[in-house]
Amino acid sequence: MQLVVENLSVSYGKIKALHGISFSVNQGEIVTIIGANGAGKSTTLRAISRMIPSEPGSKIEFMGESILKYNTDKVVSKLGISHVPEGRMIFGNLTVTENLTLASFARKDSGEVAKDKKWVFDLFPRLDERREQLAETLSGGEQQMLAVGRAYMSGRKIMILDEPSMGLAPLLMLDMFDALKEINALGTTILLVEQNARLALKFAQRGYVLENGRLVLQGPASELLDNPEVKKAYLGA
Amino acid sequence: MEYFLQNLINALQWGSFYAVISIGYSMVYGVLMLFNFAHGDIFMVGTYIGFGxxxxxxxxxxxxxxxxxxFILTVVVTMFLASFVGVFVEYVGYRPLRGAPRASAAITGLMIGIIFETGNLIILGAQRFSFPPLMESVSYNIGGVYFTNVKVLIIVASLVMMLALHTFIQKTKWGMAMRAMSYDFLAVPLMGVSINxxxxxxxxIGAGLxxxxxxxxxxxxxxxDPYMGILLGWKAFVAAILGGRGSIMGAALAGYLLGFIEIFVAMVFPSTFRDLIAYSIILVILxxxxxGFFGMAHSTRLRL
Known part of the structure; x- marks a missing residue:
C-alpha cells in the first residue's frame, strides 16, 4: 500500500473534525472519499499534506515512511504528494506559465520539468492559449485546470484533490475527470474527495464514505453506487 | 530655474535613500505581511558594517x-555581511512568532531595534565615527546648477540596485515565490517551496539594500550615530505605506516623492518647518x- 492512514484525528480548537479514521490507497489506484459538506473531507487531505497538524496517536505513512516528520513543502517536494486544494488557490498575480514554473521550484531535473510543462499544456490546450495571461484573469474552469496542472508539476507519486468538480459546468467536469484519468494512466495515484458522489464513484475504483468525521462505509466504487444507504443519502435516488 | 534644478538633484539624492530603504519594508510586508520595525536599525548596522x-x-x-x-568591494562585502543581519533578525525575532498575534511581531521589531542601538553603544562606545570618503569629490557646474560626482553616484547606484531587484523579482524562481507569497501565503508550501x-x-535582500x-x-x-536609523527608518516606513503595502515599485516611487516634498518644502519655508509641513501633506494624501499608490485591491490572507 502506498498511502496508509491509521487512527487519524484532527481537532479545530475544541471541535473534533476527524475521529480516528483509517484508510489506505494502493499504488496507481483511484480512490475517492465522499461525504456531505462538513464531514471532514478537506480536513483529511489537509492533514495528509501537513497543512494542519494531526493529533498524537495519528499515523500517516507514505511508501512505508511516516510523513508526520515533514513540513508541507517537504511532503510535496521530497515525498511527491501533490495537493490540489479547496478553492484552487492559484496565484492570480502570476502568469499561467509562472504558476507551473513555481510548482517545480524544488525539482532539480530541469529537462523533465520542461517536458512535464509541455505535457500539461497538451493536456489542457486552454492553458496553452493563455500561457502569458495572469492567472486571475482565467475562468473558474481554467483555474481548476491550472491547479491540477500545477499539482502535476510539483509532485508525481500521488495527487490528492479537494473537490475538483466544484463550480464547474457539467461538460467541463467530465473533461476534468478525463484529464485526471490521463494523469493516472501515467502512474500517478489519485485520491480525491468529492461532494458530487455519483461522478466520483463512477470515476474511482474504490470509495469511502465519511460522515461527521468517521468513515462509515467502504468498498469498490461500483458497490457503493448500488448501496441503498449511499443512494439515499448521497445520490439523491 | 537653476534654483529649481538644483533642488531637483538634491531631492533625487535624498529620495534615493528613502526609496532604497523603504523597499526593505515593502518586500518583507509583501512576503510575511508584517512590517519589520527593526529595518531602520538594520540600516544603521549596515552603515556601520560598511564603515568598517x-x-x-x-x-x-x-x-x-x-x-x-x-568602492565596489566595499559595497559587495558589506551587502554580503549585512544580509546575515537580516537573516538573523528573521530567524531570532520573527520565525518563533509565526502564528503569534501580529502586535507581538511588531514590538519584536522595535525591541530588536533597541538591542541593535544599545549594542552598538556598548561595543563601539559613545564616540562618533566618520565614514571615510571612498572617492574624491569633484564638483560640476552645468548652467549654474552645481552637483558633485558623489551625488550622481548615489542616484545612479540606487537606480541600478532597484533595477537589479526588479529583474530578480520578475525573472527568477525565488522572485516568483516572493510574488506568490504576497498573493497566497498558504498555498506556497504546496508548491514544494519552503517559507523558511x-x-x-x-x-x-532588504538588509543588503x-x-x-x-x-x-x-x-x-x-x-x-547609533540612532541614525530611527528617523530615516520611520520616514522610509511612511514611504512604504504611501507606496501601497507590499508594492516594491510603489515604495520606491513614494520614497522619491518623500524626498521631493521634503526638499521643496524646505525651498519655500524655513527648514525647521520642513517635516511638519511635509508630513502634513503626506497625511492629506493618505x-x-x-x-497608498499601488495598494493591492485583492484581499490577501492574513498571516502571522
Missing part, C-alpha cells in the same frame, strides 16, 4: 587598488488614498 569594511580596505589596499574598486527559505531571503543605502548615505553625510 571601507576603513579596513582603505587602510590595507589604497596603495594598489583604484578608488572605484575599493523565502522569508530569510527576503530579509537578507539598506546597507548599500548606508554606504551611500555615509558618502553624503559622513557622521555615524486621507484620500488610504491604500
Amino acid at each position: 569594511i571601507a576603513t579596513l580596505l582603505l587602510a590595507l589596499s589604497s596603495a594598489f587598488l583604484p578608488g572605484w574598486m575599493i 527559505v523565502i522569508a530569510p531571503l527576503t530579509f537578507a 539598506a546597507s548599500v543605502a548606508g554606504i551611500l548615505y555615509g558618502q553624503a553625510y559622513p557622521v555615524l 486621507t484620500f488614498r488610504p491604500r
Whole structure:
C-alpha cells in the first residue's frame, strides 16, 4: 500500500473534525472519499499534506515512511504528494506559465520539468492559449485546470484533490475527470474527495464514505453506487 | 530655474535613500505581511558594517587598488555581511512568532531595534565615527546648477540596485515565490517551496539594500550615530505605506516623492518647518488614498 492512514484525528480548537479514521490507497489506484459538506473531507487531505497538524496517536505513512516528520513543502517536494486544494488557490498575480514554473521550484531535473510543462499544456490546450495571461484573469474552469496542472508539476507519486468538480459546468467536469484519468494512466495515484458522489464513484475504483468525521462505509466504487444507504443519502435516488 | 534644478538633484539624492530603504519594508510586508520595525536599525548596522569594511580596505589596499574598486568591494562585502543581519533578525525575532498575534511581531521589531542601538553603544562606545570618503569629490557646474560626482553616484547606484531587484523579482524562481507569497501565503508550501527559505531571503535582500543605502548615505553625510536609523527608518516606513503595502515599485516611487516634498518644502519655508509641513501633506494624501499608490485591491490572507 502506498498511502496508509491509521487512527487519524484532527481537532479545530475544541471541535473534533476527524475521529480516528483509517484508510489506505494502493499504488496507481483511484480512490475517492465522499461525504456531505462538513464531514471532514478537506480536513483529511489537509492533514495528509501537513497543512494542519494531526493529533498524537495519528499515523500517516507514505511508501512505508511516516510523513508526520515533514513540513508541507517537504511532503510535496521530497515525498511527491501533490495537493490540489479547496478553492484552487492559484496565484492570480502570476502568469499561467509562472504558476507551473513555481510548482517545480524544488525539482532539480530541469529537462523533465520542461517536458512535464509541455505535457500539461497538451493536456489542457486552454492553458496553452493563455500561457502569458495572469492567472486571475482565467475562468473558474481554467483555474481548476491550472491547479491540477500545477499539482502535476510539483509532485508525481500521488495527487490528492479537494473537490475538483466544484463550480464547474457539467461538460467541463467530465473533461476534468478525463484529464485526471490521463494523469493516472501515467502512474500517478489519485485520491480525491468529492461532494458530487455519483461522478466520483463512477470515476474511482474504490470509495469511502465519511460522515461527521468517521468513515462509515467502504468498498469498490461500483458497490457503493448500488448501496441503498449511499443512494439515499448521497445520490439523491 | 537653476534654483529649481538644483533642488531637483538634491531631492533625487535624498529620495534615493528613502526609496532604497523603504523597499526593505515593502518586500518583507509583501512576503510575511508584517512590517519589520527593526529595518531602520538594520540600516544603521549596515552603515556601520560598511564603515568598517571601507576603513579596513582603505587602510590595507589604497596603495594598489583604484578608488572605484575599493568602492565596489566595499559595497559587495558589506551587502554580503549585512544580509546575515537580516537573516538573523528573521530567524531570532520573527520565525518563533509565526502564528503569534501580529502586535507581538511588531514590538519584536522595535525591541530588536533597541538591542541593535544599545549594542552598538556598548561595543563601539559613545564616540562618533566618520565614514571615510571612498572617492574624491569633484564638483560640476552645468548652467549654474552645481552637483558633485558623489551625488550622481548615489542616484545612479540606487537606480541600478532597484533595477537589479526588479529583474530578480520578475525573472527568477525565488522572485516568483516572493510574488506568490504576497498573493497566497498558504498555498506556497504546496508548491514544494519552503517559507523558511523565502522569508530569510527576503530579509537578507532588504538588509543588503539598506546597507548599500548606508554606504551611500555615509558618502553624503559622513557622521555615524547609533540612532541614525530611527528617523530615516520611520520616514522610509511612511514611504512604504504611501507606496501601497507590499508594492516594491510603489515604495520606491513614494520614497522619491518623500524626498521631493521634503526638499521643496524646505525651498519655500524655513527648514525647521520642513517635516511638519511635509508630513502634513503626506497625511492629506493618505486621507484620500488610504491604500497608498499601488495598494493591492485583492484581499490577501492574513498571516502571522
